[in-house]
Amino acid sequence: MTKLLYLQASSRKRDSRSSQIATAYLDVLTAANPDLEIDILDLWDTELPAFDGDKAAAKMNVIKGAEQDGVGQTAWDEIVAIADRFVSADRYLIASPMWNSGIPYRLKHFIDLVHQPGILWSLDREAGYQGLLTGKHATLVLTSGVYAPGVAEPAFGVDHHAAYLRMWLNQAGVQQVDEVRFQPTMLTGDPAGDLTKALEAAEKLAATHGYV
Structure with missing residues (x-):
């Protein structure tokens, strides 16, 4: 069974335009794929542990191929438990507003926890990062209050928003990345009309994805 992990990065709940557009995408996709398993991860309702010194030390042990001590193993096991939820998905849907030209800190926190050596990537001294997630697909739903590409x-x-998310996914091995944008949401002359267009674009994109 195909599994889709939906990361909700907006704190605005039902008022979130990114979440509304992502829901429109999911409605069409699930209609075509009733057996699709949907795992929703609301990053604002999820307790995420700090990436503290113990976890940083455990990460470096993995990179160096060193043994973990008891504290390091506990820290690493906590990381693995969180990352497994991400790795086990076949597809990703990430709904993210732009915050200060970047992504919300809760989404960055999640990425910092799961983007780990031996889990999402390996490192070749000559070739650089090698992504370990192969054959997966991601859809980005991107909104911003005043930013618009080329304006x-x-x-x-x-844009440290879409650019960062694409870089991260590509580095992890996810090369198929689509996106739907509603940018800007505040400076448009017809916010309701432009939201409708973004919803329609999400539905059309889901239809092109067809059966998964």
Whole structure:
């Protein structure tokens, strides 16, 4: 059975435009794939442990091929338990608003926890990062209040949002990445009409994905 992990990065719940657009995408995708397993991870309702010194030390032990001590093993086991939920998915749907030209800190926190050596990547001294997630697909739903691609940048923001998420996914081995944008949400002359267009774009994208 195909599994889709849906990461909700907005703190605005039902008022979130990114979540509304992602739901429109999911409705069409699940209609075509009633057996699709949906795992929803609301990052604002999920307790995420700090990536503290013990976890950083455990990560370095993995990179160096060193044995973990008791504290390090406990820290690493906690990371693995969280990362397994991400790795076990076949597809990803990430709904993220832009915060200060980047991503919400809760999403960054999650990425910092799961993006680990031997889990999402390995490192070759000559070739660089080698992604370990193969054959997977991601869809990004991206919103921003005032930023829009190609519009008076950087006065209205710089894209460390989509660019960062794509870089992270690619580095982990996820090469198939689609996106739906509603940008900007505040400076548009027809916010309701533009939201409708974004919802329709999400539905059309889901339809092109067909059976998964």
